[in-house]
Amino acid sequence: MNLTVFGIGYVGLVQAAVLAEVGHQVVCVDIDAAKVERLNQGLVPIFEPGLENLVKENHAAGRIKFTTDAAAAVRHGEIQMIAVGTPPGEDGSADLKYVLAVAETIGREMDKPKIVVGKSTVPVGTCEKVKARIADTLKKRGREDLAFDVASNPEFLKEGSAVADCMKPDRIIVGTGSEDT
Numbered sequence: 001m002n003l004t005v006f007g008i009g010y011v012g013l014v015q016a017a018v019l020a021e022v023g024h025q026v027v028c029v030d031i032d033a034a035k036v037e038r039l040n041q042g043l044v045p046i047f048e049p050g051l052e053n054l055v056k057e058n059h060a061a062g063r064i065k066f067t068t069d070a071a072a073a074v075r076h077g078e079i080q081m082i083a084v085g086t087p088p089g090e091d092g093s094a095d096l097k098y099v100l101a102v103a104e105t106i107g108r109e110m111d112k113p114k115i116v117v118g119k120s121t122v123p124v125g126t127c128e129k130v131k132a133r134i135a136d137t138l139k140k141r142g143r144e145d146l147a148f149d150v151a152s153n154p155e156f157l158k159e160g161s162a163v164a165d166c167m168k169p170d171r172i173i174v175g176t177g178s179e180d181t
Contacts (some may be wrong), residue, residue, distance in 0.1 A: 001025070004077030006102045008035060008066065010046055010162070011119055011155050012083030017051060018166040020058035028066045029073035039066040050163040074109035083119040094122055096129065103130040106148075107137025113147040119155055125142070126150050127177065151176035 001024050005016040008030045020026045029034055038045060042059065046051040058064040067073055072079065084098040092138065099120055106116060115180060131150045138146055152175040157165045 001079065003027070003079050003081065004029065004073045004076050005081045005083055005119075006030075006070075006073070006105075007082065007084035007098075007120070008032075008039065008081065009085065010048075011040075012081070013044075013046060013055070014048060014051060014157060014162045014166050015081065015083060015119060015155070016064055017058060017063075018163065020061075020064035021054050021072045021167075024062045025076075026058075027076045028064065029068065029070050030066070031068065033068050034117045036066045036068050045087045047102065048106040048162050049160065054163065070110045074106055074114075075111060078114065080106050080114050080116045081119050082116065086120050086122055096122065096126060099126065100129060100133050101134040104137050107134040108141070110138075110146055110148065114149075116148060118152045119149070121154065122152075127168070149176060149178045149179075155175065 003019055003026045005012045005026060005028045008028045012028065016026045016028045031045050035045060042056050044055050064103065082099055082102045084102055086094040086096060086099060089095040099122060116130060118130060127150045129163065134148055138144055156169065156171065156174060
């Protein structure tokens with residue numbers, strides 16, 4: 001399956017590497033061009049046991065790619081995973097500006113049905129906001145005909161065992177409001 005992961009920080013990079021390891025074609029997109037370039041050179045910016053080997057082996061095999069080209073990344077993935085930062089706002093709540101910016105990008109660039117999966121740590125109700133942002137963007141393009149669903153699949157990764165946790169999770173939680181997803 002073709003998958004796209006937005007955000008190649010801790011959660012996004014681990015998830016992408018594990019998905020590539022089990023045979024998926026993964027495109028990772030990030031706005032940090034220097035980070036993308038380092039990853040394309042085989043330099044993994046995060047220390048996590050087993051991660052560097054997974055990234056290097058799957059990159060060499062062509063199963064994982066890194067880019068700043070969000071439009072191409074959206075076109076690539078049947079499933080779009082959002083794993084961007086949600087820094088605390090002034091009031092301490094999660095700032096969703098990066099999550100919603102990705103949702104807008106997906107709505108602007110998608111040309112066929114997509115499933116959008118939130119991986120970032122976000123409050124209840126975020127899926128509805130993501131869905132509304134994508135729908136609004138599609139409406140502005142006159143493309144309300146493009147189907148999409150939004151789901152949440154939070155991570156439970158522990159530092160030092162994130163690759164193992166992702167490969168063999170002790171629980172998998174998926175939430176969606178759709179009967180079809």
